[in-house]
Structures are given as C-alpha cells and as structure tokens.
Amino acid sequence: EIIMPFSSFRELNAAKEKNGETLFANPRNAAAGTLKLLSADEVERRALDCYLYHFIGQVPGIDTHWKALEMASQWGFSVSDHRRLCQNTDQIMDFLDYWDQARADLPIATDGVVIKVNSFSLQRTLGMTAKSPQWATAYKIKAEQAVTRLLSVVFQVGRTGAVTPVANLEPVLLSGTTVKRASLHNADQIALHDIRPGDMVYIEKGGEIIPKVIGVDLPSRPQNTLPFQYITHCPECGTLLEREPGEAKHFCPNRWECPPQIKGRIEHFMSRKAMNILGGEALVEQLYSKNIIKDPADL
DNA sequence: AGACCACATTTGTGCTCATG
DNA sequence: CATGAGCACAAATGTGGTCT
Structure with a gap:
C-alpha cells in the first residue's frame, strides 16, 4: 500500500501555497496522482511511503502471517507497527475499540482495521472468492x-x-x-x-x-412541501418510462432514439475495444439506418 | 421455491496525462 | 488553456447461476 503521510502532504501544500499554486485537496488523491507522474524527480520530492501487508510465495519456516510480516520487516520493508496477534474475539473487539480513538494520532489516514486468519494452512483451507480472500475481513470505522x-x-x-x-x-x-x-x-x-x-x-x-x-x-423541513413525485417520462426523449413489478429501477424503452443510451453504448463498446463483439456491429448498423450517425467521424 | 453466491454495472471526486 | 479519459475507492442493484 502506497501512502502519502500527513507530514508530506502538509509540506507539499506549504510549498504550493508559497508559490501561489492550487493546493492538494487530500493525501489520498495526491498520492494517487503522484503515481501517475512521469518525472521520477517529482515523485521523489512528494515523499511517499509504502507499507507491505501481504507476503506472496513461500519461505521455509514462515507458516503464519505474523511471521511473514516480521521477516519482511527484518529484510527492510516498511511494515505497519500497529498489529496484534489475537487469541479470541474479545481481544479482536478490544483492538478495534482502541483504534476507533487512537487512529487520530497516526501519521497517515486510515478507515479501519483488517482482521486476518494467521495460519497459512488455515488460510488455504478457507480459500478465496474471485475478488477477495475468505480468511480476511475489514472493519471500517464509522463514516464521517x-x-x-x-x-x-x-x-x-x-x-x-x-x-x-x-x-x-x-x-x-x-x-x-x-x-x-x-x-x-x-x-x-x-x-x-x-x-x-x-x-x-x-x-x-x-x-x-x-x-x-x-x-x-x-x-x-420547509412548510407545505409534498412528497417527491418520481418522473413518468424520460427526461431525455420524453418516452413513457417502464418499471417491472418488483424491480427497483425505471427504464426508458426507447433503445434506438434516446441520445444518452446511444452515446453510452458507443462509449461502452469503444472503451472495451469490442465494437466487433455480438451487438456491437448491429448497433452501428442501426445507428446508420436511423441516420443517428451520418459520418463515421461521429464515432 | 427461496436462499445464497459471484460478478458486472452504476454512482462521484480529485488527480495526472494526452489531445486539440 | 480547456476538456475528457482513466484510475482509486464502496455499496446497492441487477443478473445469472448453484445449493438447500
């Protein structure tokens, strides 16, 4: 995880203010922006840090997450010092309660705590979903x-x-x-x-x-207001909206003449470079036949 | 049949880069 | 110099399955 500590953020903004430049709004987006910079010198000047949180591959004798982090730290990687090996849920709850307040004193912004199964073999037993492991979960601090x-x-x-x-x-x-x-x-x-x-x-x-x-x-609430009346017709093309019983969203059924639908589909297919997949060609044909696109340059 | 699960889609802000 | 793409992030909704 790559981080811009509050200290770097403050110093960078102090320099910006001195030069009359617009300030960074928050460390998170400033860090994300820094990673896109092409100038290595400028990146260095931004004084980012990074924490290692996960260990890929196998090292003999390292069979728990805790040992992996200790090893990584010995090798010289930055690792968060704020971790605790808990034996039961009471200890986990205590840790969460503690950081609810204590996070205010950290040098970086945080939004919660990650709770992980320590043993690698138990981790393997629990396995992964497509997106995230089954052996870890995040506790998020109440949003502002x-x-x-x-x-x-x-x-x-x-x-x-x-x-x-x-x-x-x-x-x-x-x-x-x-x-x-x-x-x-x-x-x-x-x-x-x-x-x-x-x-x-x-x-x-x-x-x-x-x-x-x-x-x-x-x-x-101001006096004499009425409950909100949801629209009945498409704000873009005026077609009567449809809503299937039991479904949450209203839909505009005017697939081929409602401008944002056409624009949205073109952008979607183009961005996926998939104009030639099923539907893509038919879409373009329809657009031509309906005179919605007169010139290929419109795409 | 209903519960459950995975996964895509949609939403907004701040940032940098490429384009015109 | 202005504009738009693309990215990070979370969560609700929608879709298409499998399991009980």
Whole structure:
C-alpha cells in the first residue's frame, strides 16, 4: 500500500501555497496522482511511503502471517507497527475499540482495521472468492457525516436505459472532498427516506469516497412541501418510462432514439475495444439506418 | 421455491496525462 | 488553456447461476 503521510502532504501544500499554486485537496488523491507522474524527480520530492501487508510465495519456516510480516520487516520493508496477534474475539473487539480513538494520532489516514486468519494452512483451507480472500475481513470505522441542503433532483439515463436519480447538493466539505452530487439510486430509496427538494439531508461517504444520502432532517423541513413525485417520462426523449413489478429501477424503452443510451453504448463498446463483439456491429448498423450517425467521424 | 453466491454495472471526486 | 479519459475507492442493484 502506497501512502502519502500527513507530514508530506502538509509540506507539499506549504510549498504550493508559497508559490501561489492550487493546493492538494487530500493525501489520498495526491498520492494517487503522484503515481501517475512521469518525472521520477517529482515523485521523489512528494515523499511517499509504502507499507507491505501481504507476503506472496513461500519461505521455509514462515507458516503464519505474523511471521511473514516480521521477516519482511527484518529484510527492510516498511511494515505497519500497529498489529496484534489475537487469541479470541474479545481481544479482536478490544483492538478495534482502541483504534476507533487512537487512529487520530497516526501519521497517515486510515478507515479501519483488517482482521486476518494467521495460519497459512488455515488460510488455504478457507480459500478465496474471485475478488477477495475468505480468511480476511475489514472493519471500517464509522463514516464521517455532514448535513447540507438538497437543491434539486436530476435524472440520468444510462446506456441500458436505466434511469438514475441524482441529488444536486449545496456543496459541503466532507472528509477531504467537496460533495455536490450523490446518487439516490431509485424511486424506492427516495420514498423510503421521504426525500424532498429543499430538505436538509445527512450525507456520508461509503469508504470515504462515494457520497451517499442517508436521511432527512425532518424538523428543518420547509412548510407545505409534498412528497417527491418520481418522473413518468424520460427526461431525455420524453418516452413513457417502464418499471417491472418488483424491480427497483425505471427504464426508458426507447433503445434506438434516446441520445444518452446511444452515446453510452458507443462509449461502452469503444472503451472495451469490442465494437466487433455480438451487438456491437448491429448497433452501428442501426445507428446508420436511423441516420443517428451520418459520418463515421461521429464515432 | 427461496436462499445464497459471484460478478458486472452504476454512482462521484480529485488527480495526472494526452489531445486539440 | 480547456476538456475528457482513466484510475482509486464502496455499496446497492441487477443478473445469472448453484445449493438447500
């Protein structure tokens, strides 16, 4: 894991301020940006660090995660000092409770604790899913929250015709970013929280990244407002929306003439360099026959 | 039939790079 | 100089299976 410690972040921003440059918003994105820099000198100047968390391959005598980290540390890799070998769930809970507060004193930003099975042979027994191991789980510290005003709700139409309501919010600072928009997912989510334009809403960021509306501050609601009326027609092409019974999302059925659907599909297929897979060619043919694309350059 | 699982898709912000 | 692509991240939803 590559890290920009708070100390590096502060020093870099101090230098930027002195030069009248725009400041980095948060260490996380600054670190991510640094990794894309082409200048090795500039990367060095950013003073990143990195922690080793996992050990690939086998070394005789190293049969637990704990021993692997000790070994890596002896070899000179940076390893987080803040780990504990727990014998039972009570000890795990104590460790989590401790870091809920203590993380404020760490030199880097954290959002939680990873709990792992120590024994490699037990790890092998438990195995992996496609994405993540079955022998490890993450405990996430409660996300930071903010309150702001819901200015309006707009509707986006995706490449599949799915309609997604998105909240336009009074910009508010939340864990290092300015939040202006957040997905409301579907009509049920809006009805569940009884979200109305003009409301003061609670927002938080899942995993410190994705903003999410979690509720309404009812006492501050303006007088004489009505429950939110979900749209019945596509905001892009005016077609009557469809919603299957029991399904969450509304769909615009106008596959071939609704602009964002066409644009979305082209972008999707192009980005996957898969115009020639099933559907790709048919799509282009349809676009030509309907005069939606007059010139190949439109693609 | 319903529970459960894996996996794709969609959503927003800040960053850097390439393009025009 | 402005614009857009692509990336990191999480979680809900949707889809297509398998298991009980």
